[in-house]
Amino acid sequence: MSSIPFESGDTILTTRDDFVSNQIAFLSLRKRFGVRIVHAPNTPEGGVDVPAMAGLMRTLRPRLVSATHVPTNSGLVTPVAEIGRHCRELDLLYVVDACQSVGQYPLDVEEIGCDLLTATCRKFLRGPRGSGFLYVSDRVLRAGYEPLFIDMHGARWTAPDSYRPVETAARFEEWEFPYATVLGSAAATRYARDVGLEAIAHRAPALAARLRSRLEAVPGVRLLDRGPQLAALVTFAVEGGRRPQPFKEALDARSINSALSYREFAQFDFGDKGVDWCLRLSPHYYNTEDEVDHVADAVAELLRQKP
Template sequence: MNIDELREQTPGCARVTHLNNAGAALPPRQVIDAVSDHLRLEAEIGGYEAADRAAPGLERFYDAVAALIGAERDEIAYVENATRAWDMAFYSIPFEPGDRILTTTSEYASNAIPYLQIAARRGVRVEVVPDDAHGQISLEALEAELAGGGVRLVSINHVPTHNGLVNPAAEVGRLCRAAGALFLLDACQSAGQLRLDVAELGCDMLSATGRKFLRGPRGTGFLYVRRSLLRALEPPFLDLHSAKWTAPGAYEIRGDARRFETWERYVAGQIGLGVAADLAVELGMDAIERRVTGLAARLREELAARPGIKVLDRGERRSGIVTFLVDGHDSAELKLALRERGVNVSSTHVDDQRFDPAATRSAVRASVHYYNTEEEMERLLAALPL
């Protein structure tokens, strides 16, 4: 990777030290141009007309995302964000009373709340699989729960939003296949920073966003659904794009993953997300992963060496997300103070991870990307209170 060239292609690098890539990464010039060019075209010739002219770019999105995660283009749906992509998959599962949903302690609120809603609505049971000694989902405990029967779905995050671990998704997928349980993987924080291959992961469904490590536009995301499963899942809502009105009293749902889409969409965003996915594939996800995890490991070491700072990350394998506490300082207030000094980070809150007994009330979250530099991490360290 030519980091100088990549930073030159990222206008935001000249203005800010951006260590909030788990929130929203800085987009590269290629994505900015793709989105702004289409918006300009809409203003000049009209939205419908611009979409017709941009049809190749819209179709390119499906090939680009499929290449990114090792899928086929008919298994990919464009959705406006990761939450809605995840919802479209989850709410399409035909749960029955007594079904069990297994998840992890590190589950995020936007997924946990739908579990509870479906539990109340359909009479299913939501069960949290305990952690192993490394703080990630325990494969031994998961295997035992699966052996108990009745598990309709295993649904976990690949990378939690509030600590640095990477859940062993491929091993979870292997256990799910052996037990005949569906496997829904939330790749919101892993797409774009870790190499993903849906065949290796063994997931039936995978949801992701564009705005985080993929460096795509906000308001974009995608959903993968395994081809052999598509017709068994009926989306929670339909329109004239996801289904065809075949007679006054009849309709037919599409046979591909676009059954989870709606006709109206952020057209410029879809084009931009395709460009972002192409860029990630071009750079190479193995190289991106090495760069991101290497920078994060160095930052953890530097933080841990500072008195009064506690690094919270756990997991046998770790990602580009680094979480920590600074003695005597509220994490949310520290985030704002750092922002005033030109350093972007985020903060976590316990309200978003109530299944996790180890979650702190709040923590500072710094998340690195391949365009970040060692000098920027030094800038963060220098800006922290002693």
């Protein structure tokens, strides 16, 4: 974000389902530079209204367009390639957050049409925590974008009063480099490619669909995932005054890995759905149908107990 020379009055166009850290960064830019943040509307079935977003692109000519492929707060899959086509037609800078989709779906940056794509490796790619990557298009490099605090890895000190950024995306890297986590991420990437991204993209969402079907029949469970395409993230709220941390701890005690999401993670989405917290379950390709059923049975058992 620091590589984009924002000025007062510039517009950032994003969605109501963009990732919380991105939203905080945009608000920080608004506070510091006076940029305008515009959120494209959602469709009634869930997910961004792409034609409406394209209309905003044409009228506002935003300095940056941002979208999260699979937001952390729901199983929604954002049509990032459709958004990208409009960005390319209008020559707009486009960044995609793929943290929850890398390792879950095949990603083709040419098909998506993005200028920048970010991802962490610790989620569906199953790499080490603290690792991630940034894709930078040749178009961005040719345009001269560079991070604000570029260092000796990303640039050469060519004279006492000048420097020259390196020609590759290495200009966005830093000298202090976590080689151990990079090697771990490379191993995780090879593992996923050996399994096959197409097979993973079929298996993981199918397990999630099975889990949603089972949870939908559990009294006291309210499924929150909405949209024309859903990923292998299953989010649900529970009724009856349950407190989030004890509920998660009860699942932990049953060797069920889950995550909590709070209103502060998704102010728009959770506000629209009227929830303050939800539980997120993320089945992956190595899980079995029996394990999925076990999770649904465990949730049902906990909800039969007194809070």
